[in-house]
Amino acid sequence: MEWIKSFSKKIRGKALILVLTFFASPLAAQTSDSGISQEVVFYTVIGLVLVVAFLVLILAIYLMQILKAVLQKEMSPEALAKIEAAPSWWAKTWDKWNDLRPLEEEENIMLDHNYDGIKELDNHLPPWWKALFYGSIVYAVIYLLIFHVFKTSPLQEEKYEMEMAAAAAIKVNQTATVIVDFDESNVTFNDDNAALMAGKKFFESQCAICHKADGGGLAGPNLTDDYWKHGGSMTDIYTVIKNGVQGTAMIPWESKLNPNKLREVASYVKSLRGTNPAGALPPDGALYVEEKEGVNN
């Protein structure tokens, strides 16, 4: 049996190397700059380790089976018969964890009350049930210590707050480079040609299916005339594009466009005024008169 010991030692050494390679893998090292959270990597690694452990276990069982077959071949018939007569490991374990009283012994554990023929046996709780019960008490104590006494791990609510704060920090970081010195109340027309071209490009790719590439209107209203359902000022147009119109096909675009982009698209829509494209839809909504003629605000 010496060779089995040395063999298992070798296997153990290999498994350890395998686990270490996982932890030291470049995947784990890149985490912070690639933006994958440490937690995801941690659980992925644990998952992979478990899969490998499972495969090793299957292999071990398989090897044991082969070993058993080889050993049985070597044994004398008497020794083999003795082994086969003995209850299997599984049967012994089953008995141990259930600890059932044999049917013949029921007489001894019968309680002395009898309700209309309904009798009761004084059975004890099966060991597997008791193990679960004591296990849950131990678990509860550990849980209490971790979460409520030493507070080494955050509770659900705290964890939620932490994740929200982390997400907010990422968002701030992403929008940090966008300088926004306006909101819908004071947004002005951006007459910069590059900005209008960018707005046109976005409009033609995203808005044209409903408003037509020239703004003449299809499923959505004509955006080139002086009649507006929600007003024709920069503030009105910017607000409609940002928030959408609830209950209609006009969705909010806030999540897809940062304020500067929203302003570009709104300015482009504003610039369509009076272009009078062929086949445009008839006026819809109320007549909008510029507050200050000539100033596009």
Ligand code: HEC
């Ligand atoms: C899926 C169809 C659809 C798409 C895509 C769409 N819209 Fe609209 N849009 C509508 C509809 C429908 C309305 C009318 C809402 C209402 O009835 O109040 C509307 C209304 C508007 C209005 C207000 C018009 C008014 O008369 O007051 C503006 C401005 C506008 N859209 C701009 C845009 C821009 C800019 C985009 C692209 C970023 C866009 N829309 C994409 C369907 C669409």
